[in-house]
Structure formats: C-alpha cells, structure tokens
C-alpha cells in the first residue's frame with residue numbers, strides 16, 4: 001500500500017517563496033495490487049512525487065507510508081531493504097555505464113545476494129521479455145535510447161518488486177514497444193505488484209483505463 | 225567470469241586504480257620500517273651497553289696498608305674480606321701496580337711511585353646485585369674509612385634516557401607515517417567516490433546497504449595498501465640489513481651475525497607493517513565512504 005497524507009516537498013536550496021514548493025498538500029492512497037497513472041504537464045511535480053515514493057527525497061511535511069512502513073520512522077538499513085522491494089524506472093534510466101546490459105539487469109539481484117544460477121535464469125527471462133536477449137554484452141553507450149529504456153525496465157522488474165514505479169517509461173519507445181511494455185507491466189500488476197506510472201502518453205492512458213492521479217503546479221487536481 | 229563481475233560490481237577497479245596510493249603507502253612503509261629498525265637497534269645496543277656499564281664496580285681504598293677500623297689487619301684486607309663474602313660482588317681483582325701506573329702515567333709521569341705519593345688501592349669487580357651498591361659502600365666505609373664505591377649506574381641512566389628519547393622519536397615517526405597513510409587513503413577514496421558519484425547514487429537507490437558500498441571500497445583499499453606497503457617494506461630490508469651490519473661491532477658477534485642476520489624482533493615486526501597498512505586502509509576507507517553516504521537520503 002502507498003499512502004500520502006498532506007505531503008509537502010520543498011527542494012533544499014530552493015528559495016522560500018510559496019512557488020518553491022514542488023509538492024503542496026498531497027493526499028492519496030493506492031491499495032495493494034493497484035495501478036495508477038500519474039499525469040500532469042511538465043514541471044507539475046510527477047518526478048518529485050515518485051522520488052518520495054522510492055525514498056529518494058524526504059518530505060518537508062506530511063506522512064508517507066510505503067509497503068506498510070512509515071517512511072520517516074525507518075532506519076537507513078530498513079530504508080535500503082525497503083528500496084529492494086521497489087522497482088524504479090528512472091526518467092533518465094541511470095544505467096551503470098561500466099557494466100554491460102546483462103550486469104546492469106543483474107544488479108538488483110546481486111545486491112540482494114541471490115545465487116548466480118537464479119540471477120542467470122531471471123535475467124535471461126526478463127531480457128527475452130523486453131526483446132534484448134541478443135544484446136546481453138552491449139554497454140549502455142552501445143545501445144539506442146529505446147534499448148537503454150528497455151534495459152532500465154528489465155532492471156526495475158527483475159527482482160519481482162512489490163511496488164513498481166515508472167517515470168515516463170515509454171518516452172523513448174515506439175508504439176509497438178510501448179504496447180509490449182504495457183503487457184509486461186499489466187502482467188506484473190495482475191501477479192500482485194502495485195504499479196504507478198507517470199506518463200505524457202495520453203493515447204496509452206486511454207487504451208489502458210486505470211485510475212489516474214493528476215498533478216498541476218504541485219497540487220493533486222484529480223484522483224480517480 | 226561471473227565471480228569477477230560479482231567481485232567488481234561497481235567497476236571500482238577502474239575508479240580506484242590510483243597508482244599514487246600504493247606508491248605513497250609504500251613510501252610510508254619504507255619510513256616506518258626504518259623507524260622500527262632504528263628503535264629496535266637502540267633497544268639492542270642499549271641493553272648490551274647498559275648491562276656492561278651498570279655492572280662495573282670500582283672500589284678505591286686510600287692508605288690500603290694502614291690498619292683497619294677493627295685494628296685487625298690492613299684496610300685493604302678488610303675490604304677484600306667484606307667483598308669476598310658479599311654474594312652480589314663477583315670477579316673482584318686488585319689492579320696491579322703496572323696497570324695503575326699505565327692509567328695515571330698521562331697525568332703524573334711514568335713512575336708515580338718515585339713521587340712518594342701514597343696511591344689508593346683499586347679493586348675492580350662486577351656488581352650483580354638488584355639494587356644500588358649504597359649499602360655495600362656504607363659497609364666498606366665502616367671497615368675502612370674513606371673507601372669509595374663507584375658503579376656504572378649513572379652512565380646506565382644516561383644510556384637509558386638516550387634510548388628512551390630515540391624510541392620516542394621512532395614512535396612519533398610511526399604515528400606521523402600512519403596519519404599520512406590514512407590521509408592518502410582518504411583522499412584516494414574521496415576521489416573514487418566523486419568519480420563514481422552517479423553509480424553510487426544508483427546502487428544506493430537499488431537498495432545497496434551503506435555497508436555494501438563501504439565494504440567494496442574498503443576491500444579495494446586493503447589490496448592497494450597491502451601491495452604498496454609490501455613493496456616499501458621489501459625495499460627497506462636491504463637498508464636495514466646494512467644498518468645491522470654497521471651496528472654489529474657494537475653489539476657483539478653473538479647478537480648480530482652475518483649480513484642477513486637481522487634481530488629476530490625485527491623479522492617479526494617488519495612483516496607486520498603491510499598488515500598495519502592494510503588495516504589503516506580498511507578503516508579509513510570505511511569511515512570515508514560511510515561519512516560520504518550520509519549525504520544520500
């Protein structure tokens with residue numbers, strides 16, 4: 001479950017004017033196994049809201065609960081272990097440039113100290129899913145934007161997270177790839193993963209009519 | 225192949241390949257080995273000199289042929305009797321007239337007897353008692369007033385003070401060297417962190433524990449410090465052997481023999497230096513990385 005209660009976010013070093021608040025009084029709840037689109041114009045605060053969910057920022061005010069844990073109440077160690085249960089597709093991918101595609105995707109499993117046999121089986125399977133089984137040994141700088149995005153998606157889901165957070169995951173994909181991605185994400189969702197996807201892609205939102213959270217100027221203007 | 229990937233999950237080998245770190249740690253270890261060698265040489269020399277000087281006992285008996293206090297023979301005989309029964313005094317010998325003449329000749333000319341001086345008798349001996357020889361001096365003065373007892377204690381004290389200050393210098397050198405080594409590791413680790421900033425951000429976001437990340441840097445620091453230090457220490461060994469060879473005449477053949485016959489304590493302590501360097505590397509890298517990670521949420 002993901003629950004926000006009157007959450008405010010102000011970036012450090014930002015000036016103190018009210019406009020400097022990236023998020024203002026956000027409250028919502030996503031039930032376990034739920035799916036939400038997160039929409040809104042550029043600069044509305046979508047990435048900021050997702051960062052709070054995947055524990056990359058602390059709110060200035062308010063209460064955040066992620067997968068049963070109060071974000072403000074957990075130790076650094078607990079936060080790290082909680083992050084392992086959250087799959088994240090970053091807007092800018094964040095692949096490690098020194099590792100090839102296989103090792104990038106394997107990273108979350110290796111951090112969780114899974115056996116190499118398990119790593120191999122799961123990484124191979126997920127790379128086939130995203131259609132990059134033939135690009136195992138390519139480094140990120142040898143991959144196209146769309147391929148990098150698919151690797152980032154594979155890395156986010158390989159460890160079967162309880163919560164999947166994706167920031168504009170179809171930004172670099174053509175329609176067919178976006179369609180494949182939605183098949184993967186809805187399959188995971190059906191298996192019980194809670195999903196939240198920020199997107200600009202209105203066509204996709206229309207084709208998959210899940211409930212929608214909508215932001216404008218850091219405020220939640222639509223929930224449902 | 226897999227094991228290698230696992231081993232270098234973050235690509236640290238490239239980021240912390242800093243050749244400066246092993247070289248500087250090696251130089252520090254070289255200095256540390258010399259300091260340890262110096263301190264040990266001091267201790268060895270001091271022990272041997274101190275033993276010799278401290279044990280030397282000289283007794284002067286003025287008017288040796290006058291009757292003693294108990295009017296029971298000559299004063300010299302009384303002193304000799306007292307020395308003979310004292311278990312702490314060994315190997316007493318009266319200095320012969322020829323030897324006395326040789327000693328005083330530079331001051332009084334070659335035939336002191338002809339000057340009609342009444343020279344004291346001089347007895348040399350070894351003092352093997354635990355404490356000072358003050359009690360012996362009192363006892364001898366009772367038997368023969370004016371008898372002087374001198375031990376090498378004052379010289380022994382001076383040698384001991386010199387040794388202590390030299391060893392304090394060596395210890396200070398070791399401390400400074402350890403601090404510099406730690407600073408070198410801290411700087412190298414910080415530069416590695418800066419280079420890998422995005423990687424660490426990402427891995428942290430994927431749920432790596434602080435201990436995972438710090439451990440990887442620390443392991444890398446151990447190997448770099450160990451390698452550098454082993455090199456520096458090995459380079460110091462010929463230097464130490466040469467110093468031991470120079471010191472050999474002073475410590476006696478029994479203590480230091482051939483060229484590579486370094487004192488056993490040195491052979492134990494010097495190999496510990498790379499271990500110390502590795503420990504310094506590990507601790508410093510751990511602290512540096514953990515401190516840095518505090519900036520991440």
Ligand SMILES: Nc1ncnc2c1ncn2[C@@H]1O[C@H](COP(=O)(O)OP(=O)(O)O)[C@@H](O)[C@H]1O
Nearest residue numbers: 011014022040041042043044045046047048049
């Ligand atoms: N790291 C940051 N520091 C300061 N301001 C930021 C930072 N990230 C985002 N912002 C600001 O917060 C607001 C929301 O940004 P963001 O969450 O990225 O919006 P979106 O993802 O909807 O485009 C914007 O005004 C942006 O300039």
Ligand SMILES: [Mg+2]
Nearest residue numbers: 046047091167
């Ligand atoms: Mg964004």
